Amino acid sequence: MEQYWDDDDLLVAAQSDLWNHLFVFLKSMSLKCAVELGIPDAIHRHSGPVSVPDLVAALSLPAARLPPLRRLMRMLAFSRLFTRQTSEAAAGGEEEDLYGLTPTSRLLVDDAGGRRSLAPFVRAMLDPVHTAPCLHVGDWFKAADGAATPFEAVHGSVIWGVTRSNPEFNAVFNEGMAADGTFIMDVIVRKCGHVFRGLRSLVDVGGGTGAAAGIVAEAFPHIKCAVLDLPQVVQGLPADGPVDFVAGSMFERVPPADAVMLKWILHDWDDEVCVRILQKCKEAIPSREAGGKVIVVEQVTGSSPEEKSTEMQHFFDVWMMILTGGRERDEQEWCKIFTEAGFSDYKIAATLGLRSVIEVFP
Numbered sequence: 479m480e481q482y483w484d485d486d487d488l489l490v491a492a493q494s495d496l497w498n499h500l501f502v503f504l505k506s507m508s509l510k511c512a513v514e515l516g517i518p519d520a521i522h523r524h525s526g527p528v529s530v531p532d533l534v535a536a537l538s539l540p541a542a543r544l545p546p547l548r549r550l551m552r553m554l555a556f557s558r559l560f561t562r563q564t565s566e567a568a569a570g571g572e573e574e575d576l577y578g579l580t581p582t583s584r585l586l587v588d589d590a591g592g593r594r595s596l597a598p599f600v601r602a603m604l605d606p607v608h609t610a611p612c613l614h615v616g617d618w619f620k621a622a623d624g625a626a627t628p629f630e631a632v633h634g635s636v637i638w639g640v641t642r643s644n645p646e647f648n649a650v651f652n653e654g655m656a657a658d659g660t661f662i663m664d665v666i667v668r669k670c671g672h673v674f675r676g677l678r679s680l681v682d683v684g685g686g687t688g689a690a691a692g693i694v695a696e697a698f699p700h701i702k703c704a705v706l707d708l709p710q711v712v713q714g715l716p717a718d719g720p721v722d723f724v725a726g727s728m729f730e731r732v733p734p735a736d737a738v739m740l741k742w743i744l745h746d747w748d749d750e751v752c753v754r755i756l757q758k759c760k761e762a763i764p765s766r767e768a769g770g771k772v773i774v775v776e777q778v779t780g781s782s783p784e785e786k787s788t789e790m791q792h793f794f795d796v797w798m799m800i801l802t803g804g805r806e807r808d809e810q811e812w813c814k815i816f817t818e819a820g821f822s823d824y825k826i827a828a829t830l831g832l833r834s835v836i837e838v839f840p
């Protein structure tokens with residue numbers, strides 16, 4: 479230890495690492511700003527790399543914001559959200575950096591009817607309702623008031639209570655989840671459509687505003703698709719579309735179907751509650767021989783050899799700890815929950831990035 483502190487190179491490297499931990503939040507906050515300003519859309523509309531003066535004009539920003547926008551764009555390009563190239567100076571003019579989209583910022587562009595834009599997801603996750611509890615995790619650890627999560631300690635209610643009492647946040651949250659639902663279900667039906675083949679009906683439990691179920695209905699028109707979610711989520715949604723909406727609670731009754739989908743639901747809850755949810759799902763489906771199954775879309779931690787993915791899995795686990803009191807699980811932990819809920823077998827049908835599609839059989 480002594481030796482370590484005697485090495486100035488290590489000392490300075492440790493300080494740089496500390497700064498990295500300290501200021502990495504500026505990455506999220508600058509991303510939030512870029513989405514709020516609509517920078518990815520503006521670059522897309524320009525159909526080619528764009529200078530900062532052109533961006534200021536396209537976004538109708540005050541001229542005084544030109545120098546700070548240059549600095550923000552330089553940082554975002556360094557973080558690989560945008561590309562940056564220096565243009566030739568026009569005769570007598572100044573050199574201007576030009577900014578373009580990367581595959582990451584392309585995900586934030588609202589085209590094809592907004593289908594693939596993940597901008598609403600960014601808005602939802604970085605909404606102050608979500609970020610405020612992240613600033614109070616230390617207080618929550620020390621408090622003896624019994625709040626189950628930092629979210630509850632700050633907002634005085636679980637997240638589903640806030641979506642009920644705060645219509646603005648309810649809309650932002652549901653739009654964010656729908657953006658992700660459309661994005662990932664498109665990939666799931668392409669990459670592991672066999673999971674849905676042969677089904678006559680499917681109910682997406684906690685399926686939000688029906689984005690994921692809508693993709694299944696579009697890809698497999700013969701499957702009768704329904705969504706069960708809380709009243710504040712499904713009320714007012716169209717009754718004549720490809721998906722039927724049922725207002726209710728998965729703790730009371732799951733509508734009968736060949737398959738139940740649980741996408742990003744179980745990680746919101748502790749093991750005992752997951753078992754109860756799965757038991758309700760099991761009551762809703764026929765036997766395995768008759769085609770019954772539960773389709774779980776969740777992370778299986780430890781399944782990726784990449785350090786970056788593993789870091790993200792830890793982030794998710796802490797995110798769930800802060801917001802819902804849920805957790806991420808490895809394969810053994812999933813297996814235990816499925817078995818305790820009375821299921822006989824499961825199969826990891828595919829792993830797409832950070833999430834896996836798991837078929838769970840009665």
Ligand SMILES: C[S@@+](CC[C@H](N)C(=O)[O-])C[C@H]1O[C@@H](n2cnc3c(N)ncnc32)[C@H](O)[C@@H]1O
Nearest residue numbers: 655659684685686707708711726727728741742
């Ligand atoms: C994390 S979101 C996931 C939404 C969607 N499945 C997705 O992956 O985008 C959790 C969903 O569970 C719903 N939910 C929470 N409690 C519920 C309950 N008791 N019964 C039915 N849905 C519930 C929420 O309203 C929300 O839509």
Ligand SMILES: COc1cc(-c2oc3cc(O)cc(O)c3c(=O)c2O)cc(OC)c1O
Nearest residue numbers: 603608637658742743745746794797801802
């Ligand atoms: C679907 O991809 C992601 C989902 C989430 C996420 O975020 C929340 C936020 C919240 O207030 C309550 C919740 O129950 C959830 C979720 O269940 C949930 O899955 C977060 C992500 O990145 C941090 C996602 O990529």
